[in-house]
Amino acid sequence: MNAWAVVSGLIVGLAFGYALQRGRFCVNTAFRDVVFIRDGTLLRTWALAVAVQLLGLQLLMHTGLFPAEPDVPPLWPAANALGGFVFGMGMVLAGGCASGTCYRVGEGMLGSLLALLGFGLMTVVVDRGALLPVQEALRWSPSSSSGEAPTLAALLGLSGGSAGQLLLALGVGGLVLLWALWTGLRRGVRAPHQRGWPWLLTGVALGLIGLAAWVGSTATGRAYGLSITGPIRSWFLWLVTGDAGWLDWGSWALVGLIAGAFVAARLHGEAKLRVPPPGRTLQALGGGLLMGFGAQLAGGCNIGHGFTGLAVLSLGSLLTTVMIVLGAWTASALLFGAPGERLAALWERLTAQARRLAQPQAQTQAQQEEGSR
Amino acid sequence: MSRVEAKSEALKELQELQEKAGKVHTLDVRGEICPYPLTETKKAMARLEPGEVLEVLLDYPLSLETIPRWAEGQGHKVLKVEERGPAEWRIVLKKSGG
Numbered sequence: 001m002n003a004w005a006v007v008s009g010l011i012v013g014l015a016f017g018y019a020l021q022r023g024r025f026c027v028n029t030a031f032r033d034v035v036f037i038r039d040g041t042l043l044r045t046w047a048l049a050v051a052v053q054l055l056g057l058q059l060l061m062h063t064g065l066f067p068a069e070p071d072v073p074p075l076w077p078a079a080n081a082l083g084g085f086v087f088g089m090g091m092v093l094a095g096g097c098a099s100g101t102c103y104r105v106g107e108g109m110l111g112s113l114l115a116l117l118g119f120g121l122m123t124v125v126v127d128r129g130a131l132l133p134v135q136e137a138l139r140w141s142p143s144s145s146s147g148e149a150p151t152l153a154a155l156l157g158l159s160g161g162s163a164g165q166l167l168l169a170l171g172v173g174g175l176v177l178l179w180a181l182w183t184g185l186r187r188g189v190r191a192p193h194q195r196g197w198p199w200l201l202t203g204v205a206l207g208l209i210g211l212a213a214w215v216g217s218t219a220t221g222r223a224y225g226l227s228i229t230g231p232i233r234s235w236f237l238w239l240v241t242g243d244a245g246w247l248d249w250g251s252w253a254l255v256g257l258i259a260g261a262f263v264a265a266r267l268h269g270e271a272k273l274r275v276p277p278p279g280r281t282l283q284a285l286g287g288g289l290l291m292g293f294g295a296q297l298a299g300g301c302n303i304g305h306g307f308t309g310l311a312v313l314s315l316g317s318l319l320t321t322v323m324i325v326l327g328a329w330t331a332s333a334l335l336f337g338a339p340g341e342r343l344a345a346l347w348e349r350l351t352a353q354a355r356r357l358a359q360p361q362a363q364t365q366a367q368q369e370e371g372s373r
Numbered sequence: 374m375s376r377v378e379a380k381s382e383a384l385k386e387l388q389e390l391q392e393k394a395g396k397v398h399t400l401d402v403r404g405e406i407c408p409y410p411l412t413e414t415k416k417a418m419a420r421l422e423p424g425e426v427l428e429v430l431l432d433y434p435l436s437l438e439t440i441p442r443w444a445e446g447q448g449h450k451v452l453k454v455e456e457r458g459p460a461e462w463r464i465v466l467k468k469s470g471g
Contacts, residue, residue, distance in 0.1 A: 272432065
């Protein structure tokens with residue numbers, strides 16, 4: 001095992017976990033709040049982090065400071081779409097996205113630990129177990145004539161490393177950055193009752209940590225940034241095969257993440273073992289299993305695709321991210337929104353109807369029994 | 374009994390009296406994570422009369438930010454956000470109007 005991978009992975013992971021916990025950064029909450037309570041604070045934090053990382057990475061690449069060609073996640077339209085959607089629904093049930101669930105494990109939330117274990121188990125089941133046929137059937141790529149990696153730039157006919165590609169990336173990153181700052185600064189940086197980090201600090205810190213991950217990880221031969229799905233899978237594969245070859249930079253960053261979140265929570269009196277109500281533990285496990293299934297199928301979660309993959313404008317990551325949002329909205333609407341309430345009311349009416357239909361029958365039956373006696 | 378203790382006893386009694394009179398409602402969402410602390414708070418606030426007070430007991434740090442932010446956006450008053458013990462907090466909200 002490369003000692004540099006362990007050390008730099010742990011350090012970047014620690015910073016990542018610390019920032020996630022202090023910023024209460026959760027993409028699940030971000031996507032939900034903007035629709036259900038019309039609060040865009042966490043969505044802005046996410047957008048800011050994505051923009052800082054995107055702009056930073058593109059500038060590093062074009063000035064030649066970045067050591068290698070970054071990996072671009074493959075485009076698998078069916079697997080990205082279905083996987084992203086299922087992952088989005090799963091994170092609503094589990095009460096946190098991949099990064100949110102991991103930092104809450106560090107805070108001592110045992111429901112999140114159960115979700116994380118379900119997540120990890122399912123990545124292995126889909127990647128090399130009973131559900132491998134699903135992955136094999138859905139992971140097909142559209143044929144590309146140019147041989148370019150599947151990015152937004154390639155889609156628009158701009159080749160990698162060209163000035164046009166840089167302009168596109170700077171344009172997209174700049175717009176997202178401006179939107180986040182413009183809408184955010186009008187509302188103020190700090191909320192009155194805030195204990196954690198303000199959105200501005202969290203967003204910039206996460207963007208810079210994402211950038212540090214690209215540099216640190218690539219130096220160990222893994223030309224990618226932060227991710228969670230692959231690293232969780234690597235620990236499960238190591239556990240069941242005993243082969244340390246599965247572990248890489250990302251595996252150590254994941255350990256650092258959970259440790260960093262624990263340190264942050266502990267220092268601020270927010271660490272404690274906490275147990276959810278009984279039904280909620282099953283819900284968390286079910287959510288974790290769905291998240292693992294979806295993320296493995298799509299080749300990444302809200303971090304591997306929804307953060308890191310966006311920095312290279314990967315089409316697979318863009319598609320997966322959109323589908324995660326749609327999946328999260330669908331599940332939230334069913335569980336907490338007006339459609340869910342209508343469904344519950346309909347269920348109530350149907351069961352009441354069924355009871356009314358069943359009741360006279362039971363009475364006549366009782367009468368018949370009476371008569372025969 | 375010291376003066377401070379006597380005072381906190383008196384406060385406690387007052388609070389209990391208020392609770393009995395139905396003025397302070399309590400919502401215990403300890404152990405719950407996203408989004409239940411917020412959705413349960415929303416439901417509980419909807420049941421209150423204007424001017425009534427709800428105390429939310431919670432141990433989930435993220436909702437410690439989102440509940441006050443939501444309440445203020447709705448025009449409710451955030452009377453208190455305080456620590457009740459190790460990694461446990463209490464948010465006191467007063468329903469708008471009244």
